[in-house]
Amino acid sequence: MNELLQRKPGLRAWLLLAPSFLWLLIFFIIPLGIIVVYSFLERDLYGGVVWKWTLENYRRVFDPLYFKTFLYSLWIAFLTAFFSLLFGYPLAYYIATRPEKTRNALVLALMIPFWTNFLVRTYAWLTLLRTNTGLINVWLQEWGIIDHPLPLFGNTFAITLGLVYGWMPDMILPIYAALEQLDRSLLEAAEDLYASGWQVFRRVIWPLSLPGVIAGTMLVFIPSLGAFVTPAILGGGKRLMIGNVITNQFLGAHDWPFGSALSVLMMAVMLLATLIYFRTGGEEARRGGLG
Amino acid sequence: MRTSIRWALVLMLLLALTACGGQGGEATQAPAAEDTTQEATAEVQPAKEIVFYNWSEYIDPEVYDLFEKETGIKVVEDNFSSNEELLAKLKGGVTGYAVIVPSDYMVNIMIQEGLLAELDHDNIPNIKNLAEEWRNVPFDPGNKYCVPYQWGTTGLGYLSDQMDEPQTWAVLFKPNPDAPWYGRATMLDDARESFAAALIYLGYDPNTTDEGQLKEARDLLIQAKPGLAGYDSDTYEDLLAAGENLLAHGWSGDFLMAQEDNENIAYTIPQEGGVIWVDNLCIPASVTPEEKLAAEMFINFILRPDIGAKISEYNYYATPNAAAEKLLPEDFLNDPTVYPPEEVRAKLHFLKPVGEAEALYQRLWDEVKAAP
Amino acid sequence: MSATPTTSTPSAGQHRLRHVLGQWLFHLYGFAGYAFFYLPILILVIFSFNDSRSVSKWAGFTLRWYEAMLQDRQIMLALWNSVFVAVVSTAIATVLGTLAAMALERYRRFPGRLIADITLYLPIIIPDIAMAIMLLAFFNLSGIGLHIWKVHFFGVRLAVPISVIIGHVAFNISFVAVVVQARLAQMDRTLEEAAQDLYASPWRTFWRVTLPLMMPGVLGGALLAFTLSLDDFVITFFTSGAGFNTLPVRVFGMIRKGVTPKINAVSSLMLGFSLLLVTLALLAARGREERKVGFF
Numbered sequence: 001m002n003e004l005l006q007r008k009p010g011l012r013a014w015l016l017l018a019p020s021f022l023w024l025l026i027f028f029i030i031p032l033g034i035i036v037v038y039s040f041l042e043r044d045l046y047g048g049v050v051w052k053w054t055l056e057n058y059r060r061v062f063d064p065l066y067f068k069t070f071l072y073s074l075w076i077a078f079l080t081a082f083f084s085l086l087f088g089y090p091l092a093y094y095i096a097t098r099p100e101k102t103r104n105a106l107v108l109a110l111m112i113p114f115w116t117n118f119l120v121r122t123y124a125w126l127t128l129l130r131t132n133t134g135l136i137n138v139w140l141q142e143w144g145i146i147d148h149p150l151p152l153f154g155n156t157f158a159i160t161l162g163l164v165y166g167w168m169p170d171m172i173l174p175i176y177a178a179l180e181q182l183d184r185s186l187l188e189a190a191e192d193l194y195a196s197g198w199q200v201f202r203r204v205i206w207p208l209s210l211p212g213v214i215a216g217t218m219l220v221f222i223p224s225l226g227a228f229v230t231p232a233i234l235g236g237g238k239r240l241m242i243g244n245v246i247t248n249q250f251l252g253a254h255d256w257p258f259g260s261a262l263s264v265l266m267m268a269v270m271l272l273a274t275l276i277y278f279r280t281g282g283e284e285a286r287r288g289g290l291g
Numbered sequence: 292m293r294t295s296i297r298w299a300l301v302l303m304l305l306l307a308l309t310a311c312g313g314q315g316g317e318a319t320q321a322p323a324a325e326d327t328t329q330e331a332t333a334e335v336q337p338a339k340e341i342v343f344y345n346w347s348e349y350i351d352p353e354v355y356d357l358f359e360k361e362t363g364i365k366v367v368e369d370n371f372s373s374n375e376e377l378l379a380k381l382k383g384g385v386t387g388y389a390v391i392v393p394s395d396y397m398v399n400i401m402i403q404e405g406l407l408a409e410l411d412h413d414n415i416p417n418i419k420n421l422a423e424e425w426r427n428v429p430f431d432p433g434n435k436y437c438v439p440y441q442w443g444t445t446g447l448g449y450l451s452d453q454m455d456e457p458q459t460w461a462v463l464f465k466p467n468p469d470a471p472w473y474g475r476a477t478m479l480d481d482a483r484e485s486f487a488a489a490l491i492y493l494g495y496d497p498n499t500t501d502e503g504q505l506k507e508a509r510d511l512l513i514q515a516k517p518g519l520a521g522y523d524s525d526t527y528e529d530l531l532a533a534g535e536n537l538l539a540h541g542w543s544g545d546f547l548m549a550q551e552d553n554e555n556i557a558y559t560i561p562q563e564g565g566v567i568w569v570d571n572l573c574i575p576a577s578v579t580p581e582e583k584l585a586a587e588m589f590i591n592f593i594l595r596p597d598i599g600a601k602i603s604e605y606n607y608y609a610t611p612n613a614a615a616e617k618l619l620p621e622d623f624l625n626d627p628t629v630y631p632p633e634e635v636r637a638k639l640h641f642l643k644p645v646g647e648a649e650a651l652y653q654r655l656w657d658e659v660k661a662a663p
Numbered sequence: 664m665s666a667t668p669t670t671s672t673p674s675a676g677q678h679r680l681r682h683v684l685g686q687w688l689f690h691l692y693g694f695a696g697y698a699f700f701y702l703p704i705l706i707l708v709i710f711s712f713n714d715s716r717s718v719s720k721w722a723g724f725t726l727r728w729y730e731a732m733l734q735d736r737q738i739m740l741a742l743w744n745s746v747f748v749a750v751v752s753t754a755i756a757t758v759l760g761t762l763a764a765m766a767l768e769r770y771r772r773f774p775g776r777l778i779a780d781i782t783l784y785l786p787i788i789i790p791d792i793a794m795a796i797m798l799l800a801f802f803n804l805s806g807i808g809l810h811i812w813k814v815h816f817f818g819v820r821l822a823v824p825i826s827v828i829i830g831h832v833a834f835n836i837s838f839v840a841v842v843v844q845a846r847l848a849q850m851d852r853t854l855e856e857a858a859q860d861l862y863a864s865p866w867r868t869f870w871r872v873t874l875p876l877m878m879p880g881v882l883g884g885a886l887l888a889f890t891l892s893l894d895d896f897v898i899t900f901f902t903s904g905a906g907f908n909t910l911p912v913r914v915f916g917m918i919r920k921g922v923t924p925k926i927n928a929v930s931s932l933m934l935g936f937s938l939l940l941v942t943l944a945l946l947a948a949r950g951r952e953e954r955k956v957g958f959f
Contacts, residue, residue, distance in 0.1 A: 010773030016766035017779050020759035020836045024782050027833045028794075031801035032785070035793060038800070045649065046400055047382035065654075069661055087696065094693040108941045109697065111886050113704045115937045116930040117914050118894045123926075124703035127710070131520065132475065133535040133720070135706070154521050165699070169890075173883050174845045180879060181849040208849070215845045218787065219838070226790030229896070236521025237480045240661040247792045252375045252482065253653035254382075256796070263793030270788040271781070342906040347916045367906045368737065370916025380901075383796075384803040387810075387905025525918055533717050552716045 846880025
C-alpha cells in the first residue's frame with residue numbers, strides 16, 4: 001500500500017483531498033447542480049419552479065437594465081479591491097515587519113472588530129456618514145471647516161467605503177502571510193544589490209508577496225461583486241447592485257429561475273476571471289516566489 | 292485500503308445525518324404534555340413548545356409568560372421582515388413554525404398556494420370577540436384560515452416642528468429643491484407599497500395590472516428620487532426621531548412608537564388616500580397535530596380581551612378585537628392616527644395579489660432603484 | 664524600507680535621518696490603519712452606554728441597555744448559538760481545508776487537478792444568496808431537512824443545527840485552503856527535505872517541521888473561517904430551521920424595528936469577550952514560549 005502511494009503521487013494528493021472534496025461534492029456541487037437546473041426552468045408565480053425547459057431566463061440577463069447593474073457592480077468591486085490593496089498592502093507590510101509578539105497581537109487586533117456583527121458595524125458607519133446628523137458632518141460643521149454637509153451617504157463613495165472596511169482584512173491577511181516569510185538575509189542581500197528601497201521592493205518584496213496579493217484580491221473582489229447588504233444600507237437603497245437583484249428574485253420577486261440564472265452567470269464570470277488570473281498572475285507569482 | 296475506509300466514514304456520516312433528520316423531526320413534534328388531566332379519549336395533546344414566526348417587536352413579550360403560566364406551553368419567537376420573505380421561507384420548505392403573521396394580500400396568496408391549515412373554531416372560542424367588520428374579510432371569508440391580529444395604515448410621518456402637515460403625496464412626487472425636506476425624505480423599500488403611493492397619487496387603483504398606468508407610476512417614482520435620502524423600510528422612524536430626515540413614507544404604528552423618542556413626530560394620510568392593511572394569525576399547513584392544537588390555544592389566548600388590549604398598548608396598532616377595545620384608554624381609541632376617521636377610511640385601499648403582474652411590478656421597481 | 668543597520672558611507676547621517684523619518688511615518692500609517700478599523704467600533708461601544716434610544720445623539724450615561732440585553736433570553740440564546748456554530752464549523756473546515764491546501768501545493772500536477780481546483784474555489788466565487796438558496800433546495804430535496812438536532816451532552820442541552828453547520832463548513836473549507844496555500848507556496852522546502860534526509864518518518868516530519876512552519880497560515884485560515892462563520896447572515900438565515908437563530912439573524916430581525924443601543928450592547932459585550940480571550944491566548948503563548956527554550 002505504502003509503495004503504491006510512493007509511486008503514485010496523484011493518489012496521495014487525492015487522499016489528502018478526499019475529505020474536503022467529498023464534503024463539497026455532496027453539500028456544494030450537487031446543490032449547485034440544482035440551481036443550474038433551476039435556471040433553465042420556468043418560474044412558479046409565488047416561488048419555486050415549473051418543470052418546463054426554457055432559455056428565457058438567460059435572455060433576460062442581457063436586458064440593458066440588468067446588464068448595466070452588472071457593470072456598476074463590477075466597477076464597485078474593482079474600486080473596492082483597488083483601495084483595499086492600496087491601503088492594505090502597506091499595513092500588511094507594517095505588521096509583517098514588527099517583532100514576532102507584536103505581529104501576532106496586531107493580526108488578532110485586525111480581526112477583533114469583525115467579531116462584532118456585520119449589520120451592526122454597517123449601521124455604526126451610518127452613524128458617522130449620515131448627511132445631516134452623521135458625526136463626521138456634524139463635527140466638520142461645528143469646527144467651521146465646511147458650510148454644507150458633505151455627500152458622504154447614499155452614493156458610490158459610501159458603498160465603496162463600507163465594502164473596503166468590510167473586506168480589507170481579507171486582503172491584508174494573505175499578503176501578511178506571504179510577507180511574514182520574508183527572509184531578513186534575503187533583504188539584506190537585496191539591499192547590497194540594489195541601491196534604492198524602491199528597487200528592493202519591486203525586485204524582491206513584491207514578487208515574493210504576489211501569491212498573497214492574488215489571493216487577497218480574489219477574496220476582496222468576489223464578495224464585493226456579490227454584495228447586497230452594504231448597498232442597501234450605506235447606499236440608502238438608492239443604488240442597485242447585482243447582489244440586490246439576485247436577493248430580490250428570491251426574497252421579493254419570487255422568481256427563482258431568474259435569480260438562479262443571474263447567479264450562474266455571475267459565477268461563470270468570476271470563474272473565468274479567476275482562471276485567467278491564475279494562468280497569468282499565478283504562474284508568474286510562483287516563479288517569482290520560488291525563483 | 293485507506294480510501295475504502297474513508298468511503299465507509301462518509302457513508303456513516305451520511306447515515307448519521309439522515310438519522311439526525313428523523314430524530315430532529317420527532318424532537319420538534321414534542322411528546323404530549325405529561326399531566327394527564329385531560330380525558331383519555333383525547334387523541335391529540337398540545338405540543339410543549341411552539342415557534343411563533345412574527346414581525347419583530349410586534350407583541351409584548353409578557354404575553355408569552357402569561358400563556359406559559361396558564362397552559363405550560365412555551366412560545367419561542369422568530370422574526371421575519373417582509374411578507375415576501377415569509378412566503379419564500381415557507382415555499383422553500385422550512386417547517387416547524389406553528390403560528391405565522393402574514394398581511395392581508397399574502398393570506399390570499401398562501402391560501403391559493405395551499406400553505407395554510409384550516410382553523411378548528413372549536414378550539415378558538417374567543418373568535419367571537421372580533422369586531423364585526425373583521426369577521427368576514429374579503430381575503431379570508433369567515434376566518435376559515437386566519438384570525439386578524441392588528442391593523443394599521445401606510446401614510447406619511449413628519450416632524451411637526453420642522454414642516455407643516457403634508458396635505459398631498461406631491462411633497463414626495465413633485466420634489467422642490469427649496470423645500471426643507473428635499474433630500475431629507477425616505478420612501479419604503481417595498482415595491483407594492485411605493486407603487487401604491489404613486490398610483491394613489493395619480494388617481495389609479497393601487498392594485499392595477501395596467502402596464503401603462505404602472506409605467507406612469509414608475510416615471511413618477513423616478514422623478515421623486517432626487518428628493519429622497521433613500522429607500523428604507525427598517526429604520527425610517529428612527530431617522531425622523533434623530534432629526535436626520537423630516538419626512539417619511541411608512542407604517543402608522545412605527546411613527547407612534549418613535550414618538551417616545553421625539554414628541555414632534557406626527558403622522559398623516561394625504562388627501563389622495565393611502566393603504567390600509569391587517570396582519571393575521573395563521574397556521575402553516577406543515578404543522579403536526581400537536582403543534583396545531585397548541586397554536587390554536589395560543590391564538591385563542593391572544594383573542595382574550597385583556598391580552599388584545601395589552602398588545603395594542605405595546606405596539607400602537609389598532610386591534611380588531613371589539614372586546615379588547617373596551618379595555619383600551621379613551622384617548623387611544625380617539626387617536627385619528629390609530630383609528631382614522633370615517634372620511635379618511637373611505638380613501639384607504641387594501642393591497643391585493645396582482646397575479647401575473649407581480650413580475651411587472653418587480654421589474655419596474657428595479658428600474659426605479661437602478662435609475663440615477 | 665531598510666530595517667538593517669546602515670553601512671558607513673559618506674552619507675550615513677543623511678541616510679539615518681531618512682530611515683528614522685521613514686520609520687516614524689510608517690508607525691503613523693500603521694496607527695491610522697488601525698484607527699480606521701476601530702473608529703466605528705468605538706462609536707458603537709460609546710453609544711451602547713447612551714441614555715436614549717438614539718444611536719447617534721448623546722444623552723448621558725446608562726447601563727440600562729446591558730441590563731435589557733441580559734434579560735433578553737432570545738439574544739443570549741442567539742449569542743450562544745452563534746459561537747457554537749462558529750467553533751464547530753471552524754474546527755471541521757480548518758482540518759479539511761488544510762489537508763486540501765497541502766494536496767494542491769505539494770502535488771502540482773495530478774490527474775483531476777482541474778476538477779479539484781474548481782470544486783475548491785467555486786464556493787468563494789458563488790454569491791452568498793445563491794449558495795443559501797441552493798443549500799435550502801438541496802436539504803429539501805434530499806430529505807435531510809432543516810431540523811435542529813437536540814442532544815444532551817454531559818447534562819447540557821445542546822441544539823445542533825446540522826444544516827447550518829454543513830453550510831458553514833462548505834463555504835469555510837475554501838477560505839481556509841486559500842490562506843494555507845498562500846503560506847505553503849512561500850515555504851522553504853529545504854527544511855522538510857533535510858528532515859527526511861535524516862530519516863525522520865513522514866509523520867514526524869509533518870508534526871515537527873511542516874506543521875509548525877505552516878501554522879501561521881493555518882491559524883490565519885481558522886481565524887478567517889471563525890470570523891466569516893460568526894458573521895454570516897444569509898446562509899444561516901436560509902438554512903436554519905424554525906426556532907434556531909444566530910446573532911446576525913436575530914439582529915436582522917430586531918433592526919427591522921430600528922437600531923437600539925441594545926444591539927450595540929450585545930456587540931460591545933462580544934467585543935469585550937473576544938478581547939479577553941485574545942489576551943488570555945497571548946499570555947498563554949508567551950508562557951509556552953518561555954518554557955519552550957528548555958525543550959530544545
